[in-house]
Amino acid sequence: MDKRIITVATTGAWVNKDLTPYVPITPEEIADEVLKCREAGAAIAHIHVRDDDGKPSMDFNKFEKTVRLIRERCDIVLNLTSSGGIGLSDDDRIKPFAELRPEMASYDAGTMNWGHSAIFENSPQFLEKLGKAMQECLVKPELEIFDAGMVYNTLYYLEKGVLKSPPHYQFVLGVPGGMAATVENLVFLKNLIPENATWSAFAIGKMHLPILYATLALGGHLRVGMEDNIYYSKGVLAKSNADFVKRARRIIKEFNSDVASPDEARQILGLKARQEG
Numbered sequence: 001m002d003k004r005i006i007t008v009a010t011t012g013a014w015v016n017k018d019l020t021p022y023v024p025i026t027p028e029e030i031a032d033e034v035l036k037c038r039e040a041g042a043a044i045a046h047i048h049v050r051d052d053d054g055k056p057s058m059d060f061n062k063f064e065k066t067v068r069l070i071r072e073r074c075d076i077v078l079n080l081t082s083s084g085g086i087g088l089s090d091d092d093r094i095k096p097f098a099e100l101r102p103e104m105a106s107y108d109a110g111t112m113n114w115g116h117s118a119i120f121e122n123s124p125q126f127l128e129k130l131g132k133a134m135q136e137c138l139v140k141p142e143l144e145i146f147d148a149g150m151v152y153n154t155l156y157y158l159e160k161g162v163l164k165s166p167p168h169y170q171f172v173l174g175v176p177g178g179m180a181a182t183v184e185n186l187v188f189l190k191n192l193i194p195e196n197a198t199w200s201a202f203a204i205g206k207m208h209l210p211i212l213y214a215t216l217a218l219g220g221h222l223r224v225g226m227e228d229n230i231y232y233s234k235g236v237l238a239k240s241n242a243d244f245v246k247r248a249r250r251i252i253k254e255f256n257s258d259v260a261s262p263d264e265a266r267q268i269l270g271l272k273a274r275q276e277g
């Protein structure tokens with residue numbers, strides 16, 4: 001049976017309560033939401049945390065608490081961000097996964113002009129350090145790709161041993177400064193990655209659904225959640241991240257595929273056995 005993994009990205013760095021009152025911000029809110037998403041069919045939770053004012057943060061204590069609360073509640077695969085904001089130190093970005101040992105963490109494979117507003121910095125030096133740290137910690141990188149050059153960076157690092165094969169990619173389409181959310185771009189990116197790679201994709205905002213359907217048709221895994229899109233339909237805010245997960249699950253089933261459980265996702269992605277925090 002063809003199994004598809006649903007990743008949920010409940011929070012992200014930028015969506016706040018002014019944009020939608022339903023976005024989970026505190027560790028308790030995030031853990032509650034992740035449990036609902038797990039019950040709805042998500043196998044992986046991509047985690048960001050916020051400070052007490054709801055601002056983007058890489059605060060270790062917030063990560064520690066969020067991870068602990070989620071692990072107490074369910075068996076979902078944890079994927080911690082390594083880039084919860086702009087202008088953070090290398091150590092701020094590495095410490096959460098190095099200490100908490102999630103099974104996955106994000107690896108943003110290049111520097112870009114983010115949203116016409118800031119430099120999202122992932123220097124060659126940092127990417128080497130990050131790749132090696134993830135190998136040492138047995139954390140599988142989710143290679144986040146915003147532009148085609150980033151795929152070529154990963155091919156170089158695979159060759160150099162900074163990244164281990166088989167890689168797992170997450171194509172992020174529609175962020176201003178990166179590639180636009182078109183089916184043509186998705187097909188182009190997918191054809192650049194190694195044959196043994198696994199991959200997932202999503203687009204932000206209103207292109208979320210077209211790219212979700214295209215990803216399904218092309219054999220990829222799916223990511224949904226308020227980090228990427230807060231509207232369930234035109235002008236209607238999603239009340240919970242679980243609504244997006246339920247929809248993705250329905251679409252996968254209608255497609256005659258099946259939704260991967262966390263353990264099936266572990267198998268598909270070759271993750272190490274879950275470590276207790």
Ligand code: ZN
Nearest residue numbers: 012048081227
């Ligand atoms: Zn993220």
